[in-house]
Amino acid sequence: MRAATIPHTDPYVDAVLPPEVVHVGPTADPSPWLDLTQLAALADDIDVLHLHVGQTHQAVAGLECWTETVRQLGIPLVVTVHQVGGQPAVDADLDAVLRNAEVVLTLTAAAADEIAERFGRTAIVVAHPTVAIADADLGAERGLVGVRLGTAPEDASVGMVRAALSGAVSGGGRLRVLLVDGSDAHPDVVAAARDGEVELVVYRAEEWPAQLQQLHVAVLPERCGTHSRDLEICRDVGTRVVAPSCGWFAEQWSDVVTYADDATDPDGMSLTAAVAAALARPMPRPADRTWRTEQRDAARRVHAEIYAQVAGDRAWS
Secondary structure, three states, X not given: OEEEEEOOOOHHHHXXXXXXXXXXXXXXXXXXXXXXXXXHHHHHXXXXXXXXXXXXXXXXXOHHHHHHHHHHHOOOEEEEEOOOOOOHHHHHHHHHHHHHOOEEEXXXXXXXXXXXXXXXXXXXXXXXXXXXXXXXXOOOOOOEEEEEEOOOOOOEOHHHHHHHHHHHHHOOOEEEEEEXXXXXXXXXXXXXXXXXXXXXXXXXXXXXXXXXXXOOXXXXXXXXXXXXXXXHHHHHHOOEEEEEOXXXXXXXXXXXXXXXXXXXXXXXXXXXXXXXXXXXXXXXXXXXXXHHHHHHHHHHHHHHHHHHHHHHHHHHO
16 A cells, blocks of 8 residues: 655654555655646555645645646545634635545544534544653653743744743743744843743754653643644643643643633733643643553554555546
């Protein structure tokens, strides 16, 4: 069984890929499979094409033309919806993708309900698998709250940092602002760190799970998201999550404290209260590795069955 994925590699894609499947390149980013010329030239090299919507920062513009080409080439298309959308242009492309997909998957029942209601497609629910392993030699600090600050849209604003700081102090804790190496911290945050109000920590991308594991509470500032990989990392390593009320974060993991968010701006008072409430709860234990491994293996079996089904349908067509 030969499968190509878009993106080619990423923690989620790697976790759910069945081990018996031959993972076909090319591997460049952005994915050459999104190029119509490359797609046509390589169509005979694969048995199934799997697109992960919302799992990558690749542009979604032009997907209607792309999906029509996939259909004309006779390539079975499987789609996993990580983010449902919410913007007219994105929804139009998502509608085109879902209309042409042989099989649609998503990560929570609520997201599947939304896909059915808005796009008229039934989605198979496959829970997000494990993507991190807790470091047995790394401890967490009770009362330590962390929030990531940066330049990406899903990173926290200075206003969110202030609200999280207020919640951390109210809950008897302290705030650590996390900045990925190579990014510049906002001057207000630098000043707060200099004055001892917050701790500013610069980390490398590969250190992100370890940074989350050191926290009692992680504030996820994600915007317009339906599901979150960082939430799954927190579940794996044993860190309590504060996440926005938009999307389906609380269904992805029931042990989540939410704050009001209209998918554009968080409510500062709600975030402050959520952080304080999260600190009042004990730190969760890291997820049971046996259960998480079984969950991942089950997800791989579902993918293997789907790939076999759609490839078999192509052979008979």
